[in-house]
């Protein structure tokens with residue numbers, strides 16, 4: 001009989017981890033407290049590249065670039081097999097001042113990223129995007145086709161034990177889910193799920209708010225970034241403007257203050273948006289981690305509990321690579337990159353309340 005895995009949390013990281021295990025012959029169950037793909041992975045912008053990557057460590061960029069490189073084939077397969085188009089497109093990213101030109105160009109050269117300075121802005125023609133809600137719908141349909149069991153509206157309870165071997169994970173309504181291996185991919189909620197006994201992670205939710213506009217298609221053709229603000233044009237003329245990074249706990253409220261701030265920045269960057277109505281305003285909770293470095297590792301106190309979380313601002317970009325790393329680790333294969341950079345923090349933290 002195939003080994004069984006329970007993946008806890010059905011965002012982009014959990015879906016792709018479930019897929020990586022199913023492709024290795026595991027019998028996989030994916031459980032989510034809501035519907036698959038409706039939290040941070042739904043709320044994000046879908047830029048498949050770190051913003052100002054030269055400000056991040058190699059461990060962040062290695063995972064992000066490896067993840068981004070897997071998207072063309074993944075999205076093509078999703079479209080072919082599910083009929084749902086994640087709208088992968090290489091729309092390019094234009095970075096406007098201020099940024100350090102020499103540092104940026106050197107980083108691009110060292111990482112084989114095509115870059116050009118045009119009118120004082122940095123033009124990155126290869127940067128791509130995907131449309132989050134469609135990506136998540138396609139992933140859900142694809143997992144079902146691949147035989148992954150999807151359980152929705154099942155809230156797993158925090159682990160009650162400190163260490164050892166897990167034989168089952170219990171839901172808040174008392175159901176027991178047995179498996180040979182357990183994978184925690186619950187995004188911003190992950191630290192809490194490790195419970196009060198086991199070592200936890202120094203991760204916490206970081207709210208991001210976003211605005212949606214609609215113009216005629218092609219008014220804006222490339223993604224634009226300027227001083228921690230971006231515009232992302234979709235194929236049909238929708239434009240996303242984001243985002244805030246707020247340390248407010250598990251509060252997904254959208255605020256008038258953030259809407260004002262984002263609208264002012266949007267109008268500065270693209271005057272055509274001054275008169276455009278705001279169609280939607282939403283927020284999501286990123287899994288915030290120190291320096292944006294996720295944990296992709298076995299929990300040091302359990303022999304069959306694995307972690308894949310903490311991807312903070314770049315979870316969509318990193319997820320395909322992150323899932324492959326964890327899949328290889330669980331299957332005992334040689335991973336495509338060194339996983340030591342994503343180890344469980346040496347001491348962990350005693351509870352889930354530590355800060356980013």
Ligand SMILES: Cc1cc2nc3c(=O)[nH]c(=O)nc-3n(C[C@H](O)[C@H](O)[C@H](O)COP(=O)(O)OP(=O)(O)OC[C@H]3O[C@@H](n4cnc5c(N)ncnc54)[C@H](O)[C@@H]3O)c2cc1C
Nearest residue numbers: 009011013033041044045046047156187208284315316317
């Ligand atoms: C405004 C915004 C813009 C962003 N832009 C980008 C971008 O352009 N590019 C990029 O790469 N990244 C971006 N991100 C970050 C990216 O969205 C996240 O890093 C990524 O979605 C994290 O994925 P995840 O699967 O870990 O978490 P999530 O998508 O949040 O999934 C976690 C899942 O776990 C489930 N869960 C939680 N607790 C339990 C429980 N007890 N039992 C069962 N299930 C549970 C939740 O319901 C949820 O579905 C953005 C995020 C935001 C908010």
